[in-house]
Amino acid sequence: MDFQLTDEQQMIRQAARDFAQTELLSGVIARDESQSFPPELIQKMGNLGFLGMMVDPKYGGSGLDTLSYVLTMEELSKIDASASVIVSVNNSLVCWGLEAFGSEAQKEKYLSRLSTGDSLGAFCLSEPEAGSDATSQKTTAIEKGDHYILNGTKNWITNGNSADTYLVIAQTHPEKGHHGINVFIVEKGMEGFKIGPKENKLGIRGSDTHSLLFNDVKVPGENRIGEDGSGFRFAMKTLAGGRIGIAAQALGIAAGAYELAKKYAKERKSFGTEICNHQAIAFKLADMHTQIEAARYLVYKAAWDKDQGKNYDLSGAMAKLYASQVAMDTTVEAVQIHGGNGFVKDYHVERMMRDAKITQIYEGTNQIQRVVIGRKLLK
Ligand SMILES: Cc1cc2nc3c(=O)[nH]c(=O)nc-3n(C[C@H](O)[C@H](O)[C@H](O)COP(=O)(O)OP(=O)(O)OC[C@H]3O[C@@H](n4cnc5c(N)ncnc54)[C@H](O)[C@@H]3O)c2cc1C
Numbered sequence: 001m002d003f004q005l006t007d008e009q010q011m012i013r014q015a016a017r018d019f020a021q022t023e024l025l026s027g028v029i030a031r032d033e034s035q036s037f038p039p040e041l042i043q044k045m046g047n048l049g050f051l052g053m054m055v056d057p058k059y060g061g062s063g064l065d066t067l068s069y070v071l072t073m074e075e076l077s078k079i080d081a082s083a084s085v086i087v088s089v090n091n092s093l094v095c096w097g098l099e100a101f102g103s104e105a106q107k108e109k110y111l112s113r114l115s116t117g118d119s120l121g122a123f124c125l126s127e128p129e130a131g132s133d134a135t136s137q138k139t140t141a142i143e144k145g146d147h148y149i150l151n152g153t154k155n156w157i158t159n160g161n162s163a164d165t166y167l168v169i170a171q172t173h174p175e176k177g178h179h180g181i182n183v184f185i186v187e188k189g190m191e192g193f194k195i196g197p198k199e200n201k202l203g204i205r206g207s208d209t210h211s212l213l214f215n216d217v218k219v220p221g222e223n224r225i226g227e228d229g230s231g232f233r234f235a236m237k238t239l240a241g242g243r244i245g246i247a248a249q250a251l252g253i254a255a256g257a258y259e260l261a262k263k264y265a266k267e268r269k270s271f272g273t274e275i276c277n278h279q280a281i282a283f284k285l286a287d288m289h290t291q292i293e294a295a296r297y298l299v300y301k302a303a304w305d306k307d308q309g310k311n312y313d314l315s316g317a318m319a320k321l322y323a324s325q326v327a328m329d330t331t332v333e334a335v336q337i338h339g340g341n342g343f344v345k346d347y348h349v350e351r352m353m354r355d356a357k358i359t360q361i362y363e364g365t366n367q368i369q370r371v372v373i374g375r376k377l378l379k
Contacts, residue, residue, distance in 0.1 A: 005071070012068045016075035019048060024080040031206035032351050035198065037082060039162065045083070046117015050076075051090045055099055060112030066241075066303040070248040074299075077252025078259070081355040082206025084252065088245035089158045090114060094121025094167055097183075097238040101226045110165055110185065122163035123242075124154040124186075124212060125235050131155075132368050134169075134235060135178040139214065141170035148172070148184065148224065150192075150217040156362075160210025161195050164188040168214070169231050181231035185223040192217040203354035240313050241306060242363045247299045247319035250327035250359035254295065257327075257334035257352045258288045264338055264347075281337060288330045295323040314376040321369040324359035331356045 005013070023044060031037055045051055053069040055061020062068075069091060076084040095114050098107060113119035130136040139152025150170055157166075166186040173180030186193060196211035226234055262285055265276035275281045302315035331353035335342035342349050360366045 009068050009071060013071040013075055015048065016072040020076050020079040024083050028080045029345050031082060035205045037206045042086060042120060043117045045087060050087050051117050052095050052115020053091050055095050055111055055115045059107050060115040066244060066306045067300060070299055070303045073245055073248035074252040077249045078256030081249055081253050082204045084249045085158055085204055085207045088249060089123055090121050092242040092245040093123035093238050096241055097167060097234060101234050106185065114165060119165050120159055120163045121165045122157050122159040124157050124166050124168040126154060126156045128153060128155050132365060137169060137171040137181055139170040141172050141182055141184060143172060146221050148219045150214045150219050152214050154212040157210055157212050158207055160212060161208050169235050176229065178232040179229050183225045183231040183234045184219050186219055190217050203358050239363055240316050243316040243320040244302045244306060246359055246363045247323040250323035251295050251299050253352050253356050254292050254327040254330040257331045257349050258292055260349055261334040261337040284333050284337060288333055291326045295326040298322050314373060317369045317372040321366050324366060327356035327359050
C-alpha cells in the first residue's frame, strides 16, 4: 500500500489550489448571490486542462488518472462547489461517456472542444417522473430512417444553459423497457430544442440548472452513441464514475469548511481564551478531521480502483454515501463553531452548508447509494 501521491499528482493538486485561491475565491459570494458563473472562468478552467482531465491527449485532453481528477475536484470544492460541479459533469458524465462509448467520428468532432473549454457538456437523464427510477424514461426518440425524432422534457440539468453539447437519454423501443433506451448527442440550437427557466436553488447557486424541452427535434442517426438499446447501460456506467467526482466534491466542501472552522477557533476568544481551548470545540474539530480523513481514503480508493481497471461500482457508491454525509455534518458544525458569524455570508461556511446538501441528492440520492451497495453485497 502506497499513500504517497506522485510528483505529478502533487503538482496538479497545487495548480488547482492556486487557481481556486486566485480565481475563484474573490467572486464566490457574489456568484452565489447572483446565481451566475462567468463563461470566462469556465474558459480559464479549460485552458488549465481541468475540463478534460482524463481524456486522451489525442482528443485534446490532459490524459491524467482519476486520482488527479479527484484531487482537482477536492481543491476546487474547498472554495467553490459551483465551479467543481461544472468540472465534474463535463469530465465524468460527458467526456468520459463519450470517450468510453462514442464512435471515432463522435470523439473527433466533440471531445477536443469539450476538453478545452471551447464547448461545455450536459448530461440529461432526469425527468419530471424519472429521477431515482431512471428506467421510467418518458422522453422518446423514434427512428425515422436516417434520423430520430426526439420529444420530451428533462429536469434539473446542470450546465443546462451554459452547455452547448447535450447527452440526452431517451426511449426508442418502449416495449423493451430499459433495453430500449438510447443516448444521443444533441446540440444547442437544433430546431425544437428549448431551454426552460433557471432553477432558483438552495445551494451550488453559481451552477445553472434548467429543464430542457424537446419538441420534434430531428437528431441525425450518427448522433446516437453506441449500439441500439445501450443507453441505459451507458447512463449507469457513466454515473458510477460520476459518483467518484461528486464524492470528491463532498470531500472538498467538508475539508474547506473544516479549515475555516479551525482557523476561526484559533482566533476567536471567549471567557479569556481562544475557543479552540474549550474542549467542546476541540472535540468537534477532532471529529471533523477524523471523518474527513476517513472520507478521503474511501474517495481515493474508489479513484484507484477505476485507475487499476477494477470494478468501482461499490467503492464509488460507498465513497459518495460517506463523503456526502461527512460534508453535511462538517459544514453544520463549521457554522456552529463560527457562532453568529457562521450565519452570515461573509464567513463562507453557511454557503458551504447549503452546497453540501446537493451531494446527498444528485447522481443518485443516498438512499439509492444504499440500494446499490446492498445489491452488490448481497449478490
Ligand atoms: C441541483 C441539481 C442538479 C442536478 N443535475 C442533474 C443533471 O445534470 N442531470 C440529470 O440527469 N439529473 C440531474 N439532477 C437530478 C438528480 O439526479 C435527481 O434529483 C435525483 O436523482 C433524485 O431524483 P428525484 O429528484 O426525482 O427524487 P425521487 O426519485 O422522487 O426521490 C424522492 C425521495 O425518495 C427516495 N427514494 C426514491 N426511490 C427510492 C428507493 N427505491 N428506496 C429508497 N428511497 C427512495 C429518494 O432517495 C428521495 O429521498 C440534478 C438535481 C439537482 C437538484
